[in-house]
Amino acid sequence: MSYILRTARETRPGENAMLSKRALLATIAGSLLLPVAPALAQDGAVVDPGDIVVTARRRQESILKVPVVQNVISAETLVRTQITDLVGVTAKVPGLFVSPGINTIGTLISLRGIGTSAIDAGVDQSVSLNIDGQQFSQGLVFKSGLFDLAQAEVLKGPQALFFGKNSPGGVISLTTADPGDSAEVIGRVSYEFEAREPRVEMILSGPVTETLGLRLAGTWSDREGYFKNTARDTLPANLGTLPAKSRADGNE
Structure with a gap:
């Protein structure tokens, strides 16, 4: 806090303006001396319960602090809209295209126009699938159904820094639900x-x-x-x- 000490005395003409300037300088100086502990505490604060928590950088943090273009689908939305596979996710994520291969064992997937033309089950895709931190890039895995998820994240753009190779187009990150504190x-x-x-x-x-x-x-x-x-x-x-x-x- 800052305090300004004023004393009553007789002033001469023109002195009021000078006193006002001195009072302003005293207020600024007092503000600069305020403790900075509250500001430092905010940097290490726990994520607010109302924030959307994502794992784009392989750790849990608020979506507002992550410099990554991404779409997040909550568990409630997945259940309400009956999304049971990656094809259903495309309705919620602009720029995402998923199509089963004609040979029924591969999947064609692209994100913002970047994808792999080969749809063989053993070919690594340009958009990787990450399930609970485990990386999958072959087309056969993309045909797996979605069930009991905590949330689904779609990260757009190259993600080699945190998710390794085979992710020049982006990453689809799925997080399964954890056991709760009550039955x-x-x-x-x-x-x-x-x-x-x-x-x-x-x-x-x-x-x-x-x-x-x-x-x-x-x-x-x-x-x-x-x-x-x-x-x-x-x-x-x-x-x-x-x-x-x-x-x-x-x-x-």
């Missing part, structure tokens, strides 16, 4: 009328000990198929995943 059971049932595909999801999560948690998630879907088989009723396509994840404080 929870989540179940979802949906039906896709155009594809005639029912879908069931089940999530079990909770703490095991004070420092260990476990999360088990499973999904099942049954698609009738695209062609009619005259020998049998339908040509079914059964898809399913069963991911599991655990957490222990102090370990990655």
Whole structure:
């Protein structure tokens, strides 16, 4: 804080202006002497709960502090809009194009016009996929479904500094949900009328000990198929995943 000491005395003409200047200088000098501890504390402050937390630089920080062009899709948005694969992500991210290959084993993906023309499953793509810190760049991985995610991030532009090679176009970073501090059971049932595909999801999560948690998630879907088989009723396509994840404080 700054203080200005004034004393009452008789002033001569023209002296009021000089006193005003002295008072202004005293105020400025007092402000410069204020402690800077609050400003320094803000630099190391914890991310505000209302901020969008991203991992574009391989650590958790507010999106406002990251000098990277990116789009973030929350878990609530993924569930509400029924996004179950990377093709669905394109509706939320401008400039992202994802198309399954005609050989059903590869994927064509580009970000802001940068991509790889080869769609073979073993060819590294120009846009990499990162799942919980693990890097994947081959086209076959891009056909995996999205389920039980905490959020999805799409980083645009070269990301070789933090994500290594094979990312000149950008990176799609997926973060799976962690076990919570309390037990929870989540179940979802949906039906896709155009594809005639029912879908069931089940999530079990909770703490095991004070420092260990476990999360088990499973999904099942049954698609009738695209062609009619005259020998049998339908040509079914059964898809399913069963991911599991655990957490222990102090370990990655």
